[in-house]
Amino acid sequence: MGSILLFGYGAIAHAKSKTQPVNIPSELKDTLTVQSITISGNQKTKKRIIYNELLFKRNGKVAKTDFFELVTKSRNNLLNTSLFNFVYIDYKFIENEKIHFHIKVDERWYTWLLPLLEHADRNFSSFLENGDWSRMNYGVYLKQENFRGMNETLKIKFRVGYLNEIEVLFNSAQRNNKLSWGTHLNYVALNQVSYNITGNEAIYIKTSNTFIEQNLGSEIFLRYRHRFVNRHKLMLKYNSFNIKDTLALLNPQYLLNGNTSLNYLSLQYKYNRDLRDSKTYPLKGHMFEGSITRDGLGLIENNINNISVKLFFQQYGRMANRLFYGTNLGVITNSNNNNPFVISNGLGYKEFLNGYEYNVIESNNYAYLKSKILFELVPTKTANINFINLNQFSKLHYAIYLKPFIDVGYVHKENPNPSNTLSNSYLYSYGIGIDLVTYYDKVLSFNYAINKFGYQGFYVHLNLAM
CATH class of the missing domain: 2.40.160.50 (membrane protein fhac: a member of the omp85/tpsb transporter family)
Incomplete structure (x- = not known):
């Protein structure tokens, strides 16, 4: 499983772009399907509030060339809600044409x-x-x-x-x-x-x-x-x-x-x-x-x-x-x-x-x-x-x-x-x-x-x- 670590404070995470993987596997198709999205760590926050900030959705299509941009912007959206101290997004490619996302959040004190x-x-x-x-x-x-x-x-x-x-x-x-x-x-x-x-x-x-x-x-x-x-x-x-x-x-x-x-x-x-x-x-x-x-x-x-x-x-x-x-x-x-x-x-x-x-x-x-x-x-x-x-x-x-x-x-x-x-x-x-x-x-x-x-x-x- 490859992963992008998206954490803590939006501006700082953005500056730490070196955490991104170097390349997406070349054998992937140009358009990928989001097979599933799982969320963890949200003890209080409703899942639909988290889904609302994502630029991708289940069964939606993602262009391979836009992959990291969509994930980065989704991370920034989640951090800018001021609901979470840390946000992590993991991903896994399936059958060269599908993606599974796992989003883990560390909630703040509310x-x-x-x-x-x-x-x-x-x-x-x-x-x-x-x-x-x-x-x-x-x-x-x-x-x-x-x-x-x-x-x-x-x-x-x-x-x-x-x-x-x-x-x-x-x-x-x-x-x-x-x-x-x-x-x-x-x-x-x-x-x-x-x-x-x-x-x-x-x-x-x-x-x-x-x-x-x-x-x-x-x-x-x-x-x-x-x-x-x-x-x-x-x-x-x-x-x-x-x-x-x-x-x-x-x-x-x-x-x-x-x-x-x-x-x-x-x-x-x-x-x-x-x-x-x-x-x-x-x-x-x-x-x-x-x-x-x-x-x-x-x-x-x-x-x-x-x-x-x-x-x-x-x-x-x-x-x-x-x-x-x-x-x-x-x-x-x-x-x-x-x-x-x-x-x-x-x-x-x-x-x-x-x-x-x-x-x-x-x-x-x-x-x-x-x-x-x-x-x-x-x-x-x-x-x-x-x-x-x-x-x-x-x-x-x-x-x-x-x-x-x-x-x-x-x-x-x-x-x-x-x-x-x-x-x-x-x-x-x-x-x-x-x-x-x-x-x-x-x-x-x-x-x-x-x-x-x-x-x-x-x-x-x-x-x-x-």
């Missing part, structure tokens, strides 16, 4: 009931820099992944501290060529908020014995996955914000025109085409994502009317045996230059440039390009932790990459605060970092960056996209 301790800053480096422990959250986090063995997600979260929150989320599985759905309910109450940006930094206000802001979000969405790599999502969301008079006086544009409440509907369409070898730490392939969101549908009382468009593109590839490159392009634009501060898209929240972690940049529109080169310092290794008896944790994979990087960007803002000098200017930074990639989709990054002003800093990130 039920998480944990105490919650987290910082509420925009990023971990910002938290380390300000050292403000009043921005800590505490609570209980319940997440049931692979719910019912169907790759569904159920999440319930209770948080207190800087952010007082109740969150409920349900996602049905995104199966190939199938319609799925989900719903999300989120209530947040805060006694400390960022109410303005001055000197390129967020300015906070904190109250005692009362919540200065409360907001409620409720959404329902439909998703359609087509030909494995194309995902469509349509979302309808209700948004409600209520603030104290103090906050409206400090920044009348927080909810616009000194208002203390804001209620509106949002409608969003998102398209994603993902051909990367891994969704967590890709080394090959590309991904495009675009979305258009209309805030304010005119169906309920509101004073917001905005259309936002977001475009993202990522490209990865191999330059040499252990050398890779990656680029990440992002563009965000808004039709309204006078949106409420509470929903403004400043660079420095979800997206930021390396070297500007401590900054928030006023913007209506911005674009950035991040580029990096990756050198595989430590190729993928598998380690057994003998003192842990649970299979889901006793075996892990890890790799270490060295990365020089360069970031550039431009931020546009109509009539910014004169102290916010980063708006309406070109920005850039460069530096070097180390990424530790391991199981359960975790990437720990240590970066040293220098920005356009010569400011140098050491930054720590968990699961940084670029």
Whole structure:
């Protein structure tokens, strides 16, 4: 029996292409029939969830020239479900015209009931820099992944501290060529908020014995996955914000025109085409994502009317045996230059440039390009932790990459605060970092960056996209 070892983490497995057999026997026919597929190791996951990710099926035909490509893509699909730590695919040729596949999976741990301790800053480096422990959250986090063995997600979260929150989320599985759905309910109450940006930094206000802001979000969405790599999502969301008079006086544009409440509907369409070898730490392939969101549908009382468009593109590839490159392009634009501060898209929240972690940049529109080169310092290794008896944790994979990087960007803002000098200017930074990639989709990054002003800093990130 010949075999292809398909393991652990998609991007790393993809880099380890030497595990593939050198040749398929020449006497095989040009078109092969899949005689049978057996699956093992799936104690909870339904077999149909695994079958759904395969690019071959029982009694189906496989061209000999496409054999390894189909198997490799099937492996990546299985790993990118985040259901398994390791995946192995064995095969056997029968009578020169048939194939038998055996798929073995090592499942992850799916039920998480944990105490919650987290910082509420925009990023971990910002938290380390300000050292403000009043921005800590505490609570209980319940997440049931692979719910019912169907790759569904159920999440319930209770948080207190800087952010007082109740969150409920349900996602049905995104199966190939199938319609799925989900719903999300989120209530947040805060006694400390960022109410303005001055000197390129967020300015906070904190109250005692009362919540200065409360907001409620409720959404329902439909998703359609087509030909494995194309995902469509349509979302309808209700948004409600209520603030104290103090906050409206400090920044009348927080909810616009000194208002203390804001209620509106949002409608969003998102398209994603993902051909990367891994969704967590890709080394090959590309991904495009675009979305258009209309805030304010005119169906309920509101004073917001905005259309936002977001475009993202990522490209990865191999330059040499252990050398890779990656680029990440992002563009965000808004039709309204006078949106409420509470929903403004400043660079420095979800997206930021390396070297500007401590900054928030006023913007209506911005674009950035991040580029990096990756050198595989430590190729993928598998380690057994003998003192842990649970299979889901006793075996892990890890790799270490060295990365020089360069970031550039431009931020546009109509009539910014004169102290916010980063708006309406070109920005850039460069530096070097180390990424530790391991199981359960975790990437720990240590970066040293220098920005356009010569400011140098050491930054720590968990699961940084670029």
